[in-house]
Amino acid sequence: MEEIVGEILISKEEELFFKENILNLKSLSLLFTKNIDQDITYLIKILMVGAVLLKSSDIHIEREEEKTIIRIRMDGMLTLVTEIENERYLKILSRIKLLSRLKLNVDKEAQDGRFSIKFEDNEIEIRVSSLPSEYGEAIVMRILNPKSLISLEELGLRTDLEKLFNNEIEKPNGMIIVTGPTGSGKTTTLYAFLKKISKPENKVITIEDPIEYHLEGITQTQVDEKKGYSFASGLRSIVRQDPDTILVGEIRDKETAQIAIQAALTGHLVLSTLHTNDAISTISRLESLGEIASNIIPAVNIIIAQRLIRKLCPKCSSLRNITNEEKEMFKKELPFVDTSKLTKLPIEVGCEHCNNTGYKGRVGIFEAFVLDNELKNFILSSPSRIGLKEKAIQKGMTLIKQDGLLKVLKKETTLEEIKRVAG
Numbered sequence: 001m002e003e004i005v006g007e008i009l010i011s012k013e014e015e016l017f018f019k020e021n022i023l024n025l026k027s028l029s030l031l032f033t034k035n036i037d038q039d040i041t042y043l044i045k046i047l048m049v050g051a052v053l054l055k056s057s058d059i060h061i062e063r064e065e066e067k068t069i070i071r072i073r074m075d076g077m078l079t080l081v082t083e084i085e086n087e088r089y090l091k092i093l094s095r096i097k098l099l100s101r102l103k104l105n106v107d108k109e110a111q112d113g114r115f116s117i118k119f120e121d122n123e124i125e126i127r128v129s130s131l132p133s134e135y136g137e138a139i140v141m142r143i144l145n146p147k148s149l150i151s152l153e154e155l156g157l158r159t160d161l162e163k164l165f166n167n168e169i170e171k172p173n174g175m176i177i178v179t180g181p182t183g184s185g186k187t188t189t190l191y192a193f194l195k196k197i198s199k200p201e202n203k204v205i206t207i208e209d210p211i212e213y214h215l216e217g218i219t220q221t222q223v224d225e226k227k228g229y230s231f232a233s234g235l236r237s238i239v240r241q242d243p244d245t246i247l248v249g250e251i252r253d254k255e256t257a258q259i260a261i262q263a264a265l266t267g268h269l270v271l272s273t274l275h276t277n278d279a280i281s282t283i284s285r286l287e288s289l290g291e292i293a294s295n296i297i298p299a300v301n302i303i304i305a306q307r308l309i310r311k312l313c314p315k316c317s318s319l320r321n322i323t324n325e326e327k328e329m330f331k332k333e334l335p336f337v338d339t340s341k342l343t344k345l346p347i348e349v350g351c352e353h354c355n356n357t358g359y360k361g362r363v364g365i366f367e368a369f370v371l372d373n374e375l376k377n378f379i380l381s382s383p384s385r386i387g388l389k390e391k392a393i394q395k396g397m398t399l400i401k402q403d404g405l406l407k408v409l410k411k412e413t414t415l416e417e418i419k420r421v422a423g
């Protein structure tokens with residue numbers, strides 16, 4: 001079979017075969033194990049296509065002393081696919097290194113590469129990183145499937161938030177900041193915004209590190225420090241291109257913060273992310289970069305904080321009795337909802353459809369801190385963090401945890417999942 005470095009081609013027949021034979025994690029493990037002695041290219045195809053079909057975000061191959069383990073991440077959780085002999089691992093490793101153009105003879109330093117999987121109607125980029133570990137190189141492959149990009153309507157927003165976000169992205173200027181830790185879905189949210197904003201009459205330019213997904217109708221640029229294209233310098237050039245909307249992948253330094261703020265104040269809608277745990281902390285995070293509040297506040301329209309939670313599997317969930325402590329907790333955390341008649345809570349079960357986890361797919365839980373004039377003036381009076389939070393709640397902000405608990409009441413997820421993700 002013809003092989004090209006840099007890509008794996010999946011024919012229509014192969015795709016159909018894999019779709020029929022890989023329905024869940026168990027069938028992927030079985031198919032892989034059954035073909036363990038077959039041609040390495042075929043074995044890698046099973047693993048890659050299987051991971052794509054199971055909607056996993058990454059594949060991890062880790063060599064241990066006696067064996068090598070292969071795991072995939074689904075809905076944020078790493079799960080074992082299979083264990084293989086180290087001799088097979090070596091063959092898989094060199095084929096993946098070849099495919100992704102890593103140096104075959106280098107195994108004592110970290111390397112990065114990429115290849116793509118080409119289906120008849122989809123092309124998926126795989127980012128490969130290798131890391132020297134105690135018993136051999138560990139490989140992680142990130143799957144960037146453009147089909148995993150979702151629309152604003154699919155983010156899992158409550159109706160009031162969906163309306164609010166739609167309203168905010170229509171504004172001609174100001175900043176929208178999305179915050180949360182790594183893996184909390186910030187990028188997915190921003191891409192959903194961009195998809196909505198992207199229209200012929202709207203010029204959108206991004207600066208990202210790296211570009212994760214390619215979107216039609218917008219100009220995407222990538223940070224390249226070696227060539228002097230940093231977030232700050234890139235953003236400065238972008239502003240000169242007269243865009244309507246600018247996406248700055250991340251604000252990490254004072255200079256970038258300053259240019260972004262300036263752009264937001266001079267007729268551009270600026271979207272960006274910051275690493276903070278909640279919406280309120282974002283102001284002090286920007287201040288810690290060296291920017292003063294009186295410069296930041298006028299520029300910011302809304303700060304969104306988010307996490308991702310797993311949704312209950314639609315085929316197997318059940319109900320359990322609520323405890324008195326839980327009832328008290330709901331009453332305290334959701335004072336604006338009548339939970340007095342609440343007797344049952346959803347619970348996960350597990351079936352073939354959800355690989356026995358009880359969960360299938362993820363959605364976001366959000367808090368949105370809208371900086372209207374009243375709040376802007378209040379922030380400029382230098383309130384305490386708690387004082388500001390209270391004021392925002394008074395004005396209708398619901399917290400990440402509250403949004404999660406509302407999703408428990410709607411039986412979309414479990415209380416346990418909200419506790420795991422949002423404390």
Ligand SMILES: [Zn+2]
Binds near residue numbers: 350351356
């Ligand atoms: Zn299930």
